[in-house]
Amino acid sequence: MRGIRIKNTLIAAGMLVLTPTAIATDLPPIRYDITLHMNGERLDTAELRVTKRTRGNEIVDLIIPRGPITDVEVQNGSLDTSEPGHWKLRPGPGGEIALTWRSARPAAWRTLEPTLAQSAIVRTDALVAPGPALLALPDGPDGQLAEVRWTVPGNWVVSTSIKEGTQNVGRLKNSTFLTARRAVSATQRSGDATIHVTALDPRRVDVAKVAEDIAAMMTKSVAPALRQDFTLNIVDLDGTGDGFALAMTPTGGTAYLPAAAPEEAWATFAMWTATIPDDTRIDPAFAWYTQGFTAFRVLHALRSGGHASPATLAYLLNDATTFYGNSPFRRVPNRRVVEDFAGIREMHDLPAARGELFALLLDARIRSATGGARSLADALDRLDGGTLSTGAAGEQDPAPALIEAVAAVGGGDIAPLYHRYIVDGQLLQLPPDALGLCYTIGTVADWAGWEVQHVFAKASCSGKR
Known part of the structure; x- marks a missing residue:
């Protein structure tokens, strides 16, 4: 669960997902x-x-x-x-x-x-x-x-x-x-x-x-x-x-x-x-994609459509990096996520943040490799073939098609990155320039040495869309 706060006024509980359950039809209502x-x-x-x-x-x-x-x-x-x-x-x-x-x-x-x-x-x-x-x-x-x-x-x-x-x-x-x-x-x-x-x-x-x-x-x-x-x-x-x-x-x-x-x-x-999907209808093994890449799609639509200022987007991005960075399970492999997805709240919430950061990493990689001509959005358009993929229970693993689509738009072979950050669960840190010219990414250590990435909007971009 991630809260929402604007200008330090209030933190509101925002439940982004529902706990998967089956309807017990044998009980009287x-x-x-x-x-x-x-x-x-x-x-x-x-x-x-x-x-x-x-x-x-x-x-x-x-x-x-x-x-x-x-x-x-x-x-x-x-x-x-x-x-x-x-x-x-x-x-x-x-x-x-x-x-x-x-x-x-x-x-x-x-x-x-x-x-x-x-x-x-x-x-x-x-x-x-x-x-x-x-x-x-x-x-x-x-x-x-x-x-x-x-x-x-x-x-x-x-x-x-x-x-x-x-x-x-x-x-x-x-x-x-x-x-x-x-x-x-x-x-x-x-x-x-x-x-x-x-x-x-x-x-x-x-x-x-x-x-x-x-x-x-x-x-x-x-x-x-x-x-x-x-x-x-x-x-x-x-x-x-x-x-x-x-x-x-x-x-x-x-x-x-x-x-x-x-x-x-x-x-x-x-x-x-x-636009965060209900996780009762997805496969926990693919939650990194279904939830995380959905979050990326929303960010991309907000950013490209001029619906939000850099300051607002920075807040959303910072919410993802700090949630992931503070998670006690940020280094667990995806098989552990699957095992404990329904039983441990912190594990249940991890793949959405991990997948979102992985999507941002791939987006930066594609933009860098193509001189800004292509982005992850182009790869997802190619992968979807005109319809949005779900990663729902019973569907095929989206990773092979994603790897192929990124390569097709000039992003190179991301299979090693996928195995490192999603399959093995190694710590994912975004490069300082991953989000473009209007944002900075800094790593801050707390008193115990626990390091978390934060996202900031540059003042020079505060009025731009």
């Missing part, structure tokens, strides 16, 4: 009901109710919502709160548990607090929350089935990556939910995927342009087989400040914008995060 209680046209509170029929005297272990929450009440069963962060419910008559709680009362949200992107925002005109802030989710496999229903006034808008009906718990963990009295929305398509963008304040955000940009970036960067529906909710805050926060997953996210938030920056990050 757990049900959630979301009901808005109104005072006239103003939201007074949101009531959440969870019910589940169990087998025998089975205990249901729920993670307490990040809330804030009030008025917890058991309707059926008994509640044990002795373990911090958990509600453990033993079923009552009929083998069913039933529990309700309420959101906090509405409040004005004016500043970017450190926990904002993980909390439920309750206003008189809107409710916005990631799934874990709203729902008490089971502590267990993401493949468990869950049913969700909501009741809101007929004139209120609902924008969410949650399906009304049955889905797996993993989707709820990685979700965004917004309901509001007034909002403006726009929808775009990228192949079979639908991009839906909603903003609370139509005067501040061009939702049609944001949806169009995300769809365009997804089309350029993600293979059709890996694209999926994406919902972005944008919350305007009354406070001042030039920062913003994002909480993103492959299926949905929320952007939090104070009045002075830089539109280019948050739109760029929204596009960036929206």
Whole structure:
């Protein structure tokens, strides 16, 4: 997991990938009901109710919502709160548990607090929350089935990556939910995927342009087989400040914008995060390519299309180099990645960063060898043959075709580099000039001698695209 920070204002949790799981169809679904209680046209509170029929005297272990929450009440069963962060419910008559709680009362949200992107925002005109802030989710496999229903006034808008009906718990963990009295929305398509963008304040955000940009970036960067529906909710805050926060997953996210938030920056990050593929549909052996090269495609599209300044791109690039450099597994071979991909969070996140840096290394090599006439993008166009490769489970290893494509555009034989950095997992360090004239790469050692590369934009390029 890599956080996002702009001008040292806030670090927001941005989950870029979902943990691979199978749907456990033999378990009875757990049900959630979301009901808005109104005072006239103003939201007074949101009531959440969870019910589940169990087998025998089975205990249901729920993670307490990040809330804030009030008025917890058991309707059926008994509640044990002795373990911090958990509600453990033993079923009552009929083998069913039933529990309700309420959101906090509405409040004005004016500043970017450190926990904002993980909390439920309750206003008189809107409710916005990631799934874990709203729902008490089971502590267990993401493949468990869950049913969700909501009741809101007929004139209120609902924008969410949650399906009304049955889905797996993993989707709820990685979700965004917004309901509001007034909002403006726009929808775009990228192949079979639908991009839906909603903003609370139509005067501040061009939702049609944001949806169009995300769809365009997804089309350029993600293979059709890996694209999926994406919902972005944008919350305007009354406070001042030039920062913003994002909480993103492959299926949905929320952007939090104070009045002075830089539109280019948050739109760029929204596009960036929206195009990272869901890793439940890829082969861990090829994650270095599927995730890492997708990240490169996004960077290339942002850079070549003039969508982001060098300073913004430098931040994205630095995020990749520091994440890789700080990883305790940065030197493990790819076979270890495959073995521990699903079980160790740090190992799960490594191949995306490693593959992105490998792509940047190859791009610099091709540009140098061809005097700037060709780039890795040319090799990928040749490799894809008009369609984006996926590296999905069941597909062939993309490495041989990549090696051939790089050689065909003048980049020479990269097979030794592939084996050194991807197969064997040797430490990958970018050359100082790998990113072009507008950037510098420096290696910084901490107090213990641990060295990490950092990327900086040159001041002379700060106004260029």
